[in-house]
Structure formats: structure tokens, C-alpha cells
Amino acid sequence: MHEWALAEAIIYTVTEIAEREKFKEVTRVDVKVGELQQVDLETIKFALTQLRRGKLEKTEFRIEPIKAKLKCRICEHVWNFDKNKLEEEVAEAIHFVPEVAHSFIKCPSCGAQDFEFVEGRRMYIESVSGVK
Amino acid sequence: MQDPRIKVIEHRLSKVNNIIAVSSGKGGVGKSVIASLLALLLAKKGYRVGLMDLDFTSPSTHLILGAKGLFPQEKEGIVPPTFENIKFMSIVYFSKDKALSLRGQDFSDSFIEILAITKWDKLDYLILDMPPGINDATLDVIRYIKKVKFIIVTTSSILSLSTAKKLIDALNILNIEIIGVIENMKSEQTHTIMEKLDGAKTKFLGEIPFDPKLERCFGKPQMILTTKVSRELEKIVDKILT
Ligand SMILES: Nc1ncnc2c1ncn2[C@@H]1O[C@H](COP(=O)(O)OP(=O)(O)OP(=O)(O)O)[C@@H](O)[C@H]1O
Ligand SMILES: [Mg+2]
Ligand SMILES: [Zn+2]
Numbered sequence: 147m148h149e150w151a152l153a154e155a156i157i158y159t160v161t162e163i164a165e166r167e168k169f170k171e172v173t174r175v176d177v178k179v180g181e182l183q184q185v186d187l188e189t190i191k192f193a194l195t196q197l198r199r200g201k202l203e204k205t206e207f208r209i210e211p212i213k214a215k216l217k218c219r220i221c222e223h224v225w226n227f228d229k230n231k232l233e234e235e236v237a238e239a240i241h242f243v244p245e246v247a248h249s250f251i252k253c254p255s256c257g258a259q260d261f262e263f264v265e266g267r268r269m270y271i272e273s274v275s276g277v278k
Numbered sequence: 279m280q281d282p283r284i285k286v287i288e289h290r291l292s293k294v295n296n297i298i299a300v301s302s303g304k305g306g307v308g309k310s311v312i313a314s315l316l317a318l319l320l321a322k323k324g325y326r327v328g329l330m331d332l333d334f335t336s337p338s339t340h341l342i343l344g345a346k347g348l349f350p351q352e353k354e355g356i357v358p359p360t361f362e363n364i365k366f367m368s369i370v371y372f373s374k375d376k377a378l379s380l381r382g383q384d385f386s387d388s389f390i391e392i393l394a395i396t397k398w399d400k401l402d403y404l405i406l407d408m409p410p411g412i413n414d415a416t417l418d419v420i421r422y423i424k425k426v427k428f429i430i431v432t433t434s435s436i437l438s439l440s441t442a443k444k445l446i447d448a449l450n451i452l453n454i455e456i457i458g459v460i461e462n463m464k465s466e467q468t469h470t471i472m473e474k475l476d477g478a479k480t481k482f483l484g485e486i487p488f489d490p491k492l493e494r495c496f497g498k499p500q501m502i503l504t505t506k507v508s509r510e511l512e513k514i515v516d517k518i519l520t
Pocket of ligand 2: 309310311409410
């Protein structure tokens with residue numbers, strides 16, 4: 147599962163932040179996950195509890211999805227990403243490398259493939275709290 | 279708002295001993311041919327080799343090697359498939375060889391994504407086939423892969439050499455190691471490139487002749503290894519390895 151690779155990335159990054167902030171213990175981590183990547187949130191949560199150690203032993207991980215919004219650079223139309231409109235193979239490719247959406251998705255209004263991801267493309271760590 | 283993928287990249291590449299970007303500045307000088315052959319030659323010598331095609335818009339190493347019907351394995355990340363003893367990674371697994379035009383940030387995002395999830399494990403050499411130009415891919419490789427070294431390819435044309443020199447200057451300013459320069463598709467017996475490079479303080483690695491038979495070997499890795507191009511590149515490889 148490639149969710150494990152992403153969970154591992156979160157653990158490494160939070161560990162580094164905890165060192166930098168001199169936290170004795172990390173209490174809570176807020177992660178936002180863009181829906182474009184169709185990451186399975188339960189799998190990420192499970193992977194996080196399996197991979198954590200040290201200062202992250204008791205951390206509460208809050209993971210929230212963000213709707214993926216696309217905007218056409220040609221006609222400025224904005225629309226929501228809908229996985230269900232895609233073939234399974236295409237959805238899988240976008241799951242691994244979301245930018246390949248540019249090979250498969252067209253602006254529903256004008257047909258252009260020159261669009262940007264306004265929201266919901268990536269995963270990011272919104273906040274890390276802990277006790278010093 | 280930290281992107282957790284950045285931090286994991288160094289861990290993913292921690293067991294890769296040498297990372298070599300085959301780059302040029304000018305397009306169409308033979309980077310993809312040389313990167314593919316370099317991977318084949320190193321694998322033939324028994325090294326553990328990976329090849330990553332970073333030309334997302336016009337990937338070609340899969341065509342040169344004839345790597346068809348491959349897909350990475352999903353295993354706590356993705357494991358690149360092995361082809362001719364080369365761990366091979368290309369955007370074509372995901373773009374399915376459809377057109378893919380990416381603007382700057384989208385290029386960076388896909389580059390970071392692939393580096394963050396690909397499990398190369400132990401490698402002696404990871405070869406990167408760079409797209410033409412000194413732009414997104416070059417800057418991102420330098421930014422995210424600290425231990426990268428460059429091989430620069432040029433033709434005998436001064437048009438190609440002048441961009442190669444700019445690339446050399448840019449890399450020197452950033453203190454990035456340049457293994458050397460290869461002159462490719464040579465058709466005349468002159469030493470112009472070697473002489474003109476003199477001022478650039480960069481090692482001249484050797485020349486590879488223009489070989490009209492090369493094209494018909496594409497897709498057949500064992501045949502490519504029998505070409506003149508391969509024989510000359512092998513001499514260069516032996517020089518680099520010592
Ligand atoms: N030594 C050679 N002899 C004959 N043909 C060659 C040689 N080297 C490269 N070629 C041919 O030149 C063309 C360009 O090569 P290649 O695609 O490797 O260049 P490139 O630098 O990767 O191009 P791009 O900048 O588009 O990525 C190809 O058709 C290839 O077959
Ligand atoms: Mg190329
Ligand atoms: Zn549009």
C-alpha cells in the first residue's frame with residue numbers, strides 16, 4: 147500500500163518538527179489530505195499507529211480530507227474532482243501521481259487540459275502540538 | 279503547513295551510492311540514449327542499477343530499452359519493476375504514454391511524489407535521464423537530491439556547446455560535482471569540443487560517433503549493447519569507474 151509510504155513521510159517530518167521545537171512529547175498532529183489522491187484515510191491512520199515511536203507514542207493524529215477543486219486556466223471554470231467519473235485504471239494512476247490527471251481529465255466547460263489544482267491536491271501537516 | 283514528502287526523500291535514497299544525472303541544456307543531443315546505455319552497461323558489469331526517466335513530457339528511455347508491460351509493485355510505497363537487471367521508473371506507468379504537459383509547480387509536485395514513494399532499496403548507481411533545458415527538472419534535482427553528480431552531453435555543434443557551458447557554469451556556482459562532458463554524434467575528426475571546453479575546467483570524458491545503425495536496435499537492449507555507441511560509451515564508463 148502506498149499509504150504506508152505517505153504515513154512514513156508524516157512520521158519522519160513530525161519527528162523532525164518535534165526535535166526542532168524541543169517537544170518532550172507530541173500530543174496532537176493535524177493532517178489534511180487532498181481528495182485528488184484518493185488516499186485511504188483509515189489505512190493511513192493505521193499505518194501511523196504502527197510506525198510511530200518515541201515522542202510520538204501517544205500522539206493523536208487527526209486526518210481530514212479536503213475536496214479537490216480544479217480550475218481551468220483557459221476559461222476559468224472551476225469544478226470538483228469526481229473519482230467516480232473515471233475508469234479504474236485512470237483513478238489508480240492519479241492516486242500514485244496526481245499530476246497525471248493532466249493526461250486524462252479535461253475541463254468540462256471548454257475541453258482544455260491546462261488546469262490547476264486550486265485545492266485538495268496534496269497532503270500537508272497543518273499543525274503539530276506537544277509538551278516541552 | 280509542511281509538505282511531509284520532502285523529508286522522506288533522503289531516506290528513500292539513503293542506500294543509493296551514486297546518483298548521476300545525464301543532462302545537456304540543448305535538446306536532442308542523445309541524453310536518453312546515453313542514460314539508457316549507461317544503465318545497461320553498469321548492470322552488465324554487475325552493479326545494482328536504477329534508471330529514472332525524468333522527462334515527463336516526452337519520456338523515451340522505455341522505448342530505447344523496449345521496456346513494455348511493466349508496472350511497479352505496491353508495497354508500503356512502490357517498488358520499481360526490474361528490466362534487464364535495471365530497476366526502471368518512468369512516468370509512463372501512470373500517464374499511459376498519453377500527452378502530459380506540466381507547468382512548473384505541477385512538475386515539481388510529481389517529481390517529489392515519485393521520489394517520496396519509490397523504494398529503490400540498495401543501488402550502486404541511479405541514473406537520471408533529464409529533460410532538455412536548465413529549468414524545473416534541473417533545479418529540482420539539485421534541490422532535492424543533494425548527492426547528485428552530472429554527466430553533460432553535447433554534440434559537436436557550437437550551439438549545443440554554448441548551452442552546455444552555461445549548464446557547467448550554473449552547476450559550478452552551486453558546487454555540484456560534474457563527472458565530465460561527453461561529445462555525442464560525432465561525425466568529423468576534429469577536437470573542437472575538447473579544446474573549447476578547456477576554459478571550463480571540466481573533464482572531457484570522450485566522444486561517441488554518429489551511428490546510423492543505432493535506431494534499428496531500439497527496443498532490443500542486447501542489440502544496443504553491440505553498437506559502436508555502446509563500445510565507445512563503455513570506454514568512458516571504464517574511465518569513470520577507475
Ligand atoms: N551516437 C548516436 N548515433 C546515432 N544516432 C544517435 C546517437 N545518439 C543519439 N542519436 C539519435 O538522436 C536522437 C536524439 O537522441 P535522444 O532522444 O537520446 O536525445 P535527448 O538529448 O534525450 O533528446 P531530448 O532533449 O528530446 O530528451 C534520437 O533519434 C537518437 O536515436
Ligand atoms: Mg531525452
Ligand atoms: Zn475551460
